[in-house]
Amino acid sequence: MAVVSYKCPHCGGELIFSPTTQKYKCEYCLSDFSQEELEALKPEEGSEEKAVNFEEDTQEENTTEKETQEAVIYHCPSCGAEIVTDETTAATFCYYCHNPVVLSGRVSGEFLPDKIIPFAIDKKQATEKFLDYVHSKKFVPKAFFNKQQIEKISGVYFPYWMVDMDMEGSMQAEGRNVRVWRSGDTEYTETKVYCVEREGDVHLEDITKNALKKSNAKLAEGVLPYDVSKVQKFHMGFLSGFLAEKRDIERTELNKQVQQEANEYGEKILRGTVKGYSSISVKSCHLNQTQENWDYTMLPVWTVTYKGKNGKMYYYSMNGQDGKVYGELPIDYKKVWILGGIVFGVVLILALMGGYLL
Template sequence: MSTISIKCPNCGGELIFDPKSQKYKCEYCGSDFALDEIETEDTKAQDTSDSAQTAESGAGTEAFEQAASDDAEAADQGASAVVYTCPSCGAQIVTDQTTAATFCYYCHNPVLLSEQLTGEFHPDQIIPFEIDRKQAEDHFLDFVQKKKFVPNAFFQKNQIEKLTGIYFPYWVYNAEVDGALSAEGSKIRVWVSGDEEFTETRIFRMEREGRVSLNEITKHALKKSDQVLAEGVLPYDFSKAEPFHMGYLSGFYAEKRDIEYCELQDEVRGEVQKYTRDMLEDTIQGYTGVHVLSDHIRTVDEHWAYTLLPVWTVTYKGANGKIYYYSMNGQNGKTFGELPIDRKKVLSIGILIGAIVFVIMLIVGYLFFT
C-alpha cells in the first residue's frame, strides 16, 4: 500500500500544514513553505510502496512477508483493516478502510495514505483548516466551562489532548432548477351595512415560474460518523475551497467517503423540489388564502463535488457508559455536541439552593411572627 510523506527541503523533517499561516511548517528546523514552494521535483511528496520502504528500513524479507500476510488476513476478514508501512521509520500502520491520513504510532510522524484518495476517490476540493490546535483548545474550554453541570474530567488536560483535527468527507451539491406553479388566491372583504353583515370573496388565478440556483447543499459521506455530529458544524464558506492537494492533510487525520452520491440523490432532489416550490409560493403575497393547484419542478443541471471539510472533534465516555461527542467547525469555530451531565453537581447545587430557600423562609417566618 502506498504512502506519502512531505519532507522539508532544508532538513528532511516532516512538513505539517499550519492553519494559522496557511503554510507548511517543519517542526525540526522551523522553516515554512507555501504550497508552490514544495512542489518542485526535489521536494515533491515522496510516493513509496510498502516493499520499497520495508527494504529501506532494513526490516528485511521477513517483515515484508508479514505485511503481506497481514494484508491477506485483512482481506479474509472482509477488508476491515488495511496495513501500510510508515515512510519515516518503516513501522506497520493498521487502519480501517476509510482512513486517508493518520499518524505513525511509533515515530508520531504524519502519514498520508495516498491510495485512499486516488482515482475515483480523489476529492474535487478541500477547505483547509483555519483554526489551529491552540485556538481549538481555547474554543473548547470556553464552550465547556460555560456549562455548569459538565463533569470536571471533561475539560481536564488528558481530555483536551484527545481533541483531534479530522478532514471528514462530504458531497456538495449544486443545481439549476426550473419551476412552475399554478395557484388560486382568495381575497375576503367583510363589512356591515345597517343590521346586515356582508362578505365578498374574490378568487384569483396565478401562475409563477422561474429558474432557481441552489448551491452548496452539503451531505456527509461517511457511514461510521454520526450524521447529526457531522452536519451540526455546517455551514462552511465554500468561497475558500481549494483544489485538493494531499499536502493539506499533513498533520491531521482524514477519512475517505464510503457513501456515494447516488445513495443521496433521492433525498437531495426531494429537498431541492420542496425548496423551489416554497420559493415560488413565497412570491404570492397579499391574499387571504392560497391554494396550490399544481407545480412542475425540473432539474436543468446538477453537479456533485466530493469535498473534504475540516472538523475538530473529541469524544468522552460518561459514567453511564454513553459516548458523548463534541465537534467544532475547523474553519469558523462553530461548535456542536451533546455534553455529559455530572449528576453529583446537579444534586449538590439543588441541595444548596434548597438550603438557602429554607434559611430565607425561617428568617421571614421569624420576622413575621415576632
Template sequence: MAVVSFKCPNCGGELVFDPNTQSYSCPYCNSEFSQEQIDTMQKENQPSQETSEAADSAKGQEQEEAAVYVCPSCGAEIVTDPTTAATECYYCHTPVVLSGRVSGEYLPQQIIPFAIDRKKAEEIFLENMKKKKFVPHGFFSAKQIEKMNGVYFPYWMVDWRGDASMEAEATKVRTWRTGDTEYRETQFYRVYREGNVEFDDMPKIALQKANRKLVEGVQPYDQKAVKPFSMGYLSGFQAERRDLEKEAFGAEIARDTEQYAKRVLENDMRGYTTVRPVHQQVGNRQERWRYALVPVWTVTYKGRNGKIYYYTINGQNGKVCGELPVDYKKLSLVSSLITGVVFLLGLAGGFLL
C-alpha cells in the same frame, strides 16, 4: 499501501499545514513553504505509472483485508480503519497521507483548508465549557483536550438545476369599519408560477460511520474558501475517505430540491393574505456532483454509562455543535442547595409572620 510524507528540504523534518498562514511549516527549523512549492515537490516525488498500476491491482485485495501502512520515518506497521485517508504514526507521530485512499476514483476535487488551528480550537472549546455548569470536569480536562483531533470529513457537494412550477389557491382579505359596523371582503385567486430554479453547494456527508447530526450541525462553510485538492493540506491532520456514493443520496436530493423549489415559488407569491399550494411539479433535473473535504475539530468522551459523547467545531468559522454529558452528582448538589435555601427562607418567613 503507498504513504506520502512531506519532508522539509532544509532539515528533513515533517511539514504540516498551518491554518493561520495557509502555508506549510517545519516545526524543527521553522521553514515555511507555499502551496505552489508543495505542489512542485509532490510532482517530483510522484510514483511511476508502473508502481501506480501495481498499487491499483492490489486495491481490491487491500480493501478486503486489514488496512496496513508502513511509517516512512520509523518503519512501524500501523493498522488503520478502511476509510482513514490521513493520520499520524502512533509511535513517532509523523503525519502521513495514505495516497491510495485519496487517488483515482477517491481523489477529492476540492477541499476547504483548516482556518482555525489547534490552539484556537481549544480556546473555543473551553470558552463554551465555561457556560455549561453541569458538564463533568473529565470532559474538558487537560487529558481530554489532548484527544482533540483535526479531521477532514468527506462530502458530496451538489449543484442542482431544474424547472419548477406551482399552482395555488390564494386569498386577499380586506377589512374596514363604517360607524359601529366592521366589514370583511375576501377575494379568491388561482395563482400560477413557473421558472428555472438553481441551488448550489448542497452538502451531503459521505461517511456512514460519522455522527451525521453533529458533523452536519457545524454547517455551513463559506464556499469562497474552496481550493483545488492537494494532499499537502492533509499533512498534520486526520482525514476520512468516503464510503457513500452519490447514488445513495438520489431520493434525498429529490426531496430536498422539491422542498426548496416549493419555498422559492411560494415566496414569489407575494401580496396575498393566504397561499395554499394545490399542485407542484419539478422537471428537467440536472445535477453536478463534486467530491470535497471539509475541516472539523472533534472531541469524543466516554461517559460513565458507556455512551460516547461527541463535540465538533467547524474548522473554518468556529461554529460548535455537541452532545454533552451531565454530571448528575453536581446537578443533585445544586438542586439540594436550592431546596435548602428555599426551605430556610420559608422558615424565616414563618418566624417573621
C-alpha cells in the same frame, strides 16, 4: 498503494499544513512553504533525482481476507513501522515516529476529491473555542475539563458530496385576503380568493451531504454550513498533519435524498416570490431538473470524545473553519441536585421568614 510523507527540503523534517498561515510548516527548522513552492519542489515523474520535499513508499496492502473488513497495514516511509488503518482512512500518523503520512491511493483515481476547504483553526484555537463552549454550559462534569481529555481533540477531514442544481419550476397556489370590520353591533368578514401561479428557473448551490457511513450523521451535518468561497482545488498536501477519511457513500445512494431536498428548497423559493396575501396555500408544485453538478469535497472538522461515568460515549464535532460546536454534553447530576437543594433551601427560608413577619 503509495504512502506519502511530506518532507522539508531544508532539514528533512516532516511538513504539516498550518491553518493559521495556510502554509506548510516544518516543526524542526520552522521553515514554511506555500502550496506553489511545494509543488515546484516535487520532482517530475521519471526523474531519478531523490525527492527533497516528500518521501513516497509504494507498497501493496498487507491484508488477509478477515483483515480486509477490519484493518489494512502499511509501512511508514520514515521509520518502517507498521501503520494499521481501516478501509476508509486516507491520512494518519505513524504511532512510533509520529510522522504524518498520506495514503495517496485512498485519494486518487475515482476517489480523488474535487475540492477541499483547508483547516482555518489550529489545535490551540480549537481547544480554546471548545473550552469556551463547555464553560458556557452548566452541570458539566469536572473530568470533562482535564488536560488529558482536552488533548484528545483531533483534526479530521471528512468526505462530503456538494451538489449544485438547476431546475425549471412551476407552482399553482391559492391566495386569500381577509378583511374584517364592524358596523354597529354587526361584524362583517370579507374573504377574497385568488388563483396564484408562478414559473421560473431555480438555481441551488452547495447542497451538502455526508459521504462516510461510519461517521455520526448528526455530528457530520451539525457543523454545516461552511463558507464555500474558501474552497480550493484538492491537493494531498493539505492532509499532512491531520487525519482524513475517504468516502464510502456514493452519489447514487444520495440521489433521492438530494432531489427531495432540492424540491423542498425550490418550492420555498417559488413561494417566497408571492407577496400581498393574508395567506397562501400551495396546490401543486412541479420542478424539473435541467442540470446538476456533484463535487466530492473534503471539509475540516475537529472532533473529541468523552466517556461518561454511565459508560455512554459522547461525541463532539467542531467546524474547522469557524469553530461552530455540535454535540450532546454530559450532565453531572450531583451538581444538579446540589443546586436544586440550594434553591429549595433559599425558597424555604424566605417562606418561613414571610410567615414569621405575617
